[in-house]
Amino acid sequence: MTRRIPRATVARLPAYLRHLDSLGPGQQTVQSSDLASASGVNAAKVRKDLSYIGATGVRGVGYDVEELRNLILRRLGLSTDLTVVLIGAGNLGSALARYKGFDNRGFHIVSVYDIDPKRVGKRIAGIEIRHLDRLEEDLERNPADIGIIATPASEAQGVADRLIAAGIPGILNFAPTVIRVPPGATVRQVDLATELQILAFYLGSRRETGSTSSLPERWRSG
């Protein structure tokens, strides 16, 4: 019954969810074409994605918004809230600790760790910064679902090893380095500078081909 869900489909489900959340309470149904234009894909792909997760719509009508929303949440494993520990209370780590988009969507940062004595003991967004030495004992008492790494690159692999040894199955890594985890654990990598570098490539090719002049009138500069 539940076939394997392709990676590319999983990566699009949050976008569908975001669109469903943006609809007013009056909107009881949604069409594949709506979801498609709201998430920048083809309508056929939306229907295929939804069929992978076992969603069924009504021909001539569309999909029930509430039902679809619940199904996506369930399939993503978000039926219950998840707890998160954050390692690294520097510049980026502090911003992540304060970021409202996590709590809003059911990800609760329960503790923040650092090794800098100037930071340990202070609070960010109401959460006390604890010394990284406490990580294992804390996690033994209160297991968490996800670890976010916002340390310098040099520390990232070591921190990841400790998180996984302490039973954390999933890591979101913001340090600009690839980290290795054993089978069964999962990492996702977000590298901010890499995003700009990829963007630079597409600007570069645009400049070379001189495609500025092919921009529609209203978009042209000057």
Added chain:
Amino acid sequence: MTRRIPRATVARLPAYLRHLDSLGPGQQTVQSSDLASASGVNAAKVRKDLSYIGATGVRGVGYDVEELRNLILRRLGLSTDLTVVLIGAGNLGSALARYKGFDNRGFHIVSVYDIDPKRVGKRIAGIEIRHLDRLEEDLERNPADIGIIATPASEAQGVADRLIAAGIPGILNFAPTVIRVPPGATVRQVDLATELQILAFYLGSRRETGSTSSLPERWRSG
């Protein structure tokens, strides 16, 4: 000669670059297998990627580190530094303004904008926060290459429209909403909560299949 470089290849070039940058000055050559293990892909794929950008190695030896580094930089359009404007000096925006990884890799944030009177006039990382009303006149005087959007979702599309009308060809969007740009312009989307949601899926399937017990000994918790 220069064939089109596949999207997936472009997305991996920054990872190769990062590995080359991590090598000591003693390392004059690098093998496809090194690059592969450092960036989590197959060695054949590395060689294919490198052949797309026109890199040539020496059979039995490998690739020249310095030459390869320069070639990747050139192909990504990073031979010269790029200028960046940042819109939104809130929590995340401020962290991005202070993020050292941008400047280090040749992306210079030249100005920061906000509409909140409590923020306008203050400084982050030495850069004065200007009122968003000034955006167009500033960009006319000093064109920029990239705009980073770190506003609330509700403002993101409007800001993107203004950036593009003012001649900015590339946007990195951190607001949790899809933004549309005309052909010729490029957007990349980074949605922090989406990353956690995708991660949650893989934890979920792990829990269901009970694969904890298949983890190698040293990784098991407890």
Added chain:
DNA sequence: TAGATTGTTAATCGATTAACAATC
């Protein structure tokens, strides 16, 4: 020459899309 590693082919795999029958 012997050993090593590239460069490329060909097979495979997975994702995307057009198109249309099914059916509300």
Added chain:
DNA sequence: TAGATTGTTAATCGATTAACAATC
């Protein structure tokens, strides 16, 4: 019934990989 939209097939496209000849 007529109109609309799903669900799925089949074709296409693009990315990945094993394998090995080429060659330093």
